[in-house]
Amino acid sequence: MPPNILLITLDGARVDVIRRMPTFQRLTGMGSFFPTTITYAPYTIASQCALFTGIYGNENGVDNYYGWRLFKNNLCKTLATYFKEKGYHTKTDVFNRNVFPHQGFDDISLHNENQDDLVARHTSVIRELRNKFSKKQRTFLYLHYSKIHASLVKNVIKRYDDFSTEYFHRQAENMKEYEGYVQEADAYLGSILDECSKLGVLEDTVVVLHSDHGASVGERVGEKVYGSFCYDYTLKAFLLLLNPDFFPGRTFSQQIRTIDLAPTLLSVAGIQNTNTRFKAIRGRSVLPIIEEDEVDQRIAFSETGGLGGPYPSPRRPNVHSIRTPNWKLIYNRATKSRELYNLERDPVEANNKSGQGEEIEPVLWRVLQRENFLRQSG
Template sequence: MSKRYNVLMILTDQQNIGTIGTYGAKVCRTPNLDSLADEGVKFTNAFTLTSICSPARASLLTGVYPYKHGVLVNDGVLNRDGFILGTRRDLGLDPGPFILNRYLAEAGYQCGYVGKWHIDRYRKPTDMGFKGKDFLGYAHPGSDVWEGFRWKAAPFNKPNYYELYLKERGLKTPRITNALYSGNPDFQKQELCALLDAPEEASIPYFVAEETISLIREFSKSDRPFFIWANFWGPHSPCIVPEPYYSMYEPDSVEPPKSYLEEKFTRKPEAHKLYEKRWSLSVDGWERWQQIIARYWGYCTQIDAMVGRMIEELRGLGLLEDTIIIFTADHGDMLGAHRLIDKGSFMYDETYRIPMIISHPDGVKGVVCDDLVQLHDLTPTLCDIATSQVPDLLDGQSLLPVLKGEEARNKRDAIYCTMEGLTMIFSQRMVRTRDYKFVFNASSIGELYDLRNDPHELNNLFGQPEVACVQQELAGLMGKFMDQLGDPLAPWFHEIIGTY
């Protein structure tokens, strides 16, 4: 029988790939992730299926596109009867014929879950078969706990295990200071960043690391392999971090991206302008952005330190040589590119391109892979690791041959991504090759970018005569993706694309 590897899969929330040293960060420091890349494979062209939390995470759990598993928006689903914004208890994640941890459990794995869930509105990780502590909904652990915290996004379920953790450790309830909000007077309900006035042990990333370490220790007592899915709530805003991370990076060190300086929203969908107005962060120029991004960087460095603690625990228990470590994110963050923050109804690389690093004890080391890969490729990869088989119903491709050095390329020439909107419904589809990106906005102007000559995606070439052949080719490819995957937007696309 082949060796049974443990798996530690670490997922961050909304992490811009440019915050990681091995991916080119010039200021933000991530020594543990840089070392992890040296010990495995770094994927430089990894993309999420959809740049929104719940659908992306559900796709990682099920291995299929959002319109197949039914979770199309945060805290909302699309069933056969139409668009439902989380209003009925009988709706939620369609369990379907495949759920990753159930498949791994049948293969003999102990399956644990830590941290942010935000996959199904009504079913918790333990309801799906994981061992762990449930946080239902977006479930920010500090909501209704921290003193002075304005954002109301507490877990739907009780108890709040982070609050219990603070009490059990004898840690004083943290308070937040130095909070910064958006420039929109009608959108002041959520902090963008702030100082957590508390020791690091009272912070949420530390709590996630402690819970992960606890599960590692518990599972290590068994002869069975384990799969632990550890989830940070960050660096997704609000970036509430303790010292030394809050002051680790000088705001003056944050330089504006080219697209911040040059974006005029000319020939761009109106939705892009509306999202910029929603946050209104550029009303005071670049200074507010510098404050936010400096704290975001500090958050990333703290998460990196917590990843280091998890790895050291594996090393101390003698498990590092038996454990595959996966690090990735559900999606990225604009961080000022195109004058935007967060994610939304835009399909720029800042939110769709994600970090993905995989260290296999008996795999290749220090390899950089530029294959076009996607978040849901991890699902068949994990199946392949556990059973040497991949269920036919999964939409992704196993990355195990790359990890073992058996294949140099996956022969994928294009990726397909979907979006139904954030805070407003705005259906989008994207086909991206190495050279071009074509975006079909179902209710607005299309987008076409020459990524070789315009990597910042400033010049929308859609409808321009000089790229008519490219546009036609990519639209045809999108139609094939839609038909093969059963995309419910396909009828509208086929009816309108000829006159779009």
């Protein structure tokens, strides 16, 4: 029988911070950890639509902050839909219906990210669903941990603008405060996984921990949190897969994309997308990487259009990037400018190599054009 799925999103969790937390460190030794997981969009709405479909926003319709109304549900199947059709009970608890594609869910509940105790709430959800687990009906449960997001809204977004000198000149203090938010998320994970262990859920469940995007702590003036640019402090997410039958305790250095989660879970559950009426999944299962049966490098595409920042464009992406394991090319439509970074030598993206004769630049530019990420409409 295929496993249950417990998918937990840690909204806004930076991989470089959470991997230093005690609970998360313990968990990475128990499962397959991908610390270089590149998100499609550095904000939740488009990121989650890509993750749930395995299809980039330029194809699924959600490529901007207000794009949830444009999701092509008649052409793009979601993880919940796949699992529901497989006979799973599908349930989610989130803070907003518009931050993910809700097609396929049997039960959607909403929490108040500023008031609800998510440890108590989510452990209660797991206990309630345990009867369905034990009765042999498989369950797909998606929990959205929104407290990091809520803290950023309260303490950064509502307090500063994207050019506040007070904020950008205190990066060390910003990081310390942010680490506090992530510590709380780490404690949440410990409580959730302890409850799952007590209930015996982990024996027949694949647990997926991931972030939808990272967050700024003041690295670049013009982006106080996320969504304005395509730099790694917001694009680098993570993926941790827990279940010893499928995922060994090992850290994998290969670059993957958040769109690779959907085909991975479908493969584990034995689900195939054979209906040609729907768009093909663009992501690829990570199982070949785990089984050491993949040698080629995965290219990641990302794009955004900020609500604020120097070039706001909330209804159409205007900053696009293509990333290999070693190089990243960024194109800013507003300024018609490019940035090229050697990530191996310059991981903080400080030295722009565009226009300096690097052979990789025209190659990446052609691929970005070919894949329709420089389209003229959002």
